[in-house]
Amino acid sequence: MKKVIIPTKLNKIVKETLEATGRYHVVLEETKDLNGFLQQHTDAYALIVRSEKVTPEVIDQLPSLKVIIRAGSGYDNINTKYARKKGIDVMTTPGANANAVAEEVVALMLADARHLIPADASTRAGKWEKNLFMGREVSGKTVGIVGLGAIGQLVAKRLAGFDVRLIGYDPVISQERARSVNVELVDLGSLFEQADYITLHIPENNETRGLVNAGLIARMKDGATLVNCARAGIINEEDFRAQKAAKKLRLLNDVYPKDAEGPKPIADIADIMVPHLGASTKEANFKAALHAAEELIEFDEKGISSYIVNRDIPPGLDEAYGELAFLLARLCRQLVGRDAKLKLIESSFYGSLKPYAKWLLVPVVAAISDDFDRSSDPRAALQYLKDMGIDFEDRETDDKKGYDNSITLDLTAALSDSNLRRVSVRGTLTEGVMMISRINDFHSLYFEPKGHAVLFIYDDRPGVLGHIGAALAAAKINIDDVRNPHDSKCEKSIAILKVNQKIPGDVLSRIAADIKAETWFSIDFPSA
Numbered sequence: 116m117k118k119v120i121i122p123t124k125l126n127k128i129v130k131e132t133l134e135a136t137g138r139y140h141v142v143l144e145e146t147k148d149l150n151g152f153l154q155q156h157t158d159a160y161a162l163i164v165r166s167e168k169v170t171p172e173v174i175d176q177l178p179s180l181k182v183i184i185r186a187g188s189g190y191d192n193i194n195t196k197y198a199r200k201k202g203i204d205v206m207t208t209p210g211a212n213a214n215a216v217a218e219e220v221v222a223l224m225l226a227d228a229r230h231l232i233p234a235d236a237s238t239r240a241g242k243w244e245k246n247l248f249m250g251r252e253v254s255g256k257t258v259g260i261v262g263l264g265a266i267g268q269l270v271a272k273r274l275a276g277f278d279v280r281l282i283g284y285d286p287v288i289s290q291e292r293a294r295s296v297n298v299e300l301v302d303l304g305s306l307f308e309q310a311d312y313i314t315l316h317i318p319e320n321n322e323t324r325g326l327v328n329a330g331l332i333a334r335m336k337d338g339a340t341l342v343n344c345a346r347a348g349i350i351n352e353e354d355f356r357a358q359k360a361a362k363k364l365r366l367l368n369d370v371y372p373k374d375a376e377g378p379k380p381i382a383d384i385a386d387i388m389v390p391h392l393g394a395s396t397k398e399a400n401f402k403a404a405l406h407a408a409e410e411l412i413e414f415d416e417k418g419i420s421s422y423i424v425n426r427d428i429p430p431g432l433d434e435a436y437g438e439l440a441f442l443l444a445r446l447c448r449q450l451v452g453r454d455a456k457l458k459l460i461e462s463s464f465y466g467s468l469k470p471y472a473k474w475l476l477v478p479v480v481a482a483i484s485d486d487f488d489r490s491s492d493p494r495a496a497l498q499y500l501k502d503m504g505i506d507f508e509d510r511e512t513d514d515k516k517g518y519d520n521s522i523t524l525d526l527t528a529a530l531s532d533s534n535l536r537r538v539s540v541r542g543t544l545t546e547g548v549m550m551i552s553r554i555n556d557f558h559s560l561y562f563e564p565k566g567h568a569v570l571f572i573y574d575d576r577p578g579v580l581g582h583i584g585a586a587l588a589a590a591k592i593n594i595d596d597v598r599n600p601h602d603s604k605c606e607k608s609i610a611i612l613k614v615n616q617k618i619p620g621d622v623l624s625r626i627a628a629d630i631k632a633e634t635w636f637s638i639d640f641p642s643a
Contacts, residue, residue: 164185308336458527
């Protein structure tokens with residue numbers, strides 16, 4: 116019988132569901148002495164936690180451990196890399212908390228709009244300050260939702276009855292999917308300018324950390340309200356602090372750098388603060404507990420690994436091809452336009468890559484969306500695309516074409532309701548080195564995606580490459596490599612250059628204007 120230990124407050128359905136199979140012995144015990152608890156159960160097969168920190172030291176105390184399940188969607192409290200090193204699978208229960216977070220957003224908005232928290236304290240003190248607590252109605256306002264994943268879409272649905280205008284920003288979701296939840300897609304700057312309420316539902320990563328900065332905050336309406344039930348690092352607190360009073364902004368907050376007792380740096384600028392209550396409902400706790408039990412049973416009985424977040428690539432697949440698929444998708448996303456709404460992803464995997472097509476979809480989806488975790492599995496990738504309204508087709512391949520172990524990716528996106536753009540890239544490995552062999556109709560590129568690069572597409576004519584080189588030299592930027600073929604009709608040329616440093620945006624824009632480029636961008640590939 117496998118021992119499952121749960122040192123946290125979790126609905127007892129997890130224990131009942133697991134023990135009903137007759138194959139698990141479950142110890143469910145909320146404890147403040149985690150080390151002492153672990154010392155009593157060193158023979159544990161599985162560990163289920165909520166917000167408890169699972170460090171290398173915790174893992175080392177459980178030599179028989181094979182599975183860690185986080186009863187929730189995030190897992191930054193678990194050292195997943197160390198768990199992988201020890202051969203331990205880490206799983207999550209995505210979606211279990213989504214509705215609870217969405218409802219919390221609405222609750223915070225209403226509580227603030229009607230001053231319910233201070234009004235309660237005042238009335239309990241025997242006062243009758245009715246005029247002091249004049250509020251405002253949410254109905255008729257514009258609500259901006261940043262991030263239209265599962266939680267963002269549920270926020271839109273929960274607000275549907277309030278007769279609000281819903282606008283949203285998400286670089287991945289399709290127009291059709293957004294319309295299905297009555298959200299009008301806009302760019303991020305416009306969202307901050309138009310919204311009376313802005314609610315954040317994006318992950319914190321290198322792309323989003325400090326995203327809500329002085330520039331965006333300056334574009335907010337006077338008196339607008341910002342709701343953060345996502346991650347603390349998304350907001351630049353100093354920038355918000357600098358403009359809060361002058362613009363009469365309000366901040367409703369549920370997330371902090373650390374989930375722990377003690378002073379909070381945001382206390383002086385937050386109008387409502389709650390202790391990370393987003394997932395703290397009986398229903399969410401029940402769903403997370405039930406999902407945790409079901410996932411462990413399915414994993415043990417059927418080998419279903421859909422919710423593992425630190426699983427290695429399958430045996431037999433060279434890890435470099437996963438990186439190649441990721442880089443090709445990133446390049447393809449840039450070519451089609453970062454703000455274009457994706458409609459269709461098409462893939463072709465040649466040669467020995469065919470059996471791994473579903474696994475290679477994972478890095479493709481991770482490359483086009485920061486909201487999708489690269490350590491997820493193929494079923495999660497397909498479900499994510501479905502949720503975002505993006506179609507996917509893995510095409511049959513003909514090895515007679517001679518594209519041994521190559522990957523071709525095509526993206527189709529909507530620039531507007533009547534204007535579609537389709538781009539295509541192909542890449543392979545040559546003697547272990549990643550190569551981009553084709554971009555659209557530009558063949559035989561054989562460009563190594565490494566370091567800083569810049570790309571221009573323009574009408575073919577003499578002298579353009581020389582002009583680009585001179586402009587870069589004037590900016591003290593050295594060219595390390597260049598590819599400059601024509602398309603098959605000799606109408607367009609592409610210049611893709613590897614340079615020794617990141618090109619400033621004003622330099623890039625000036626070159627593009629001078630050569631009348633139709634497409635241009637810089638992109639940073641891994642340097643090693």
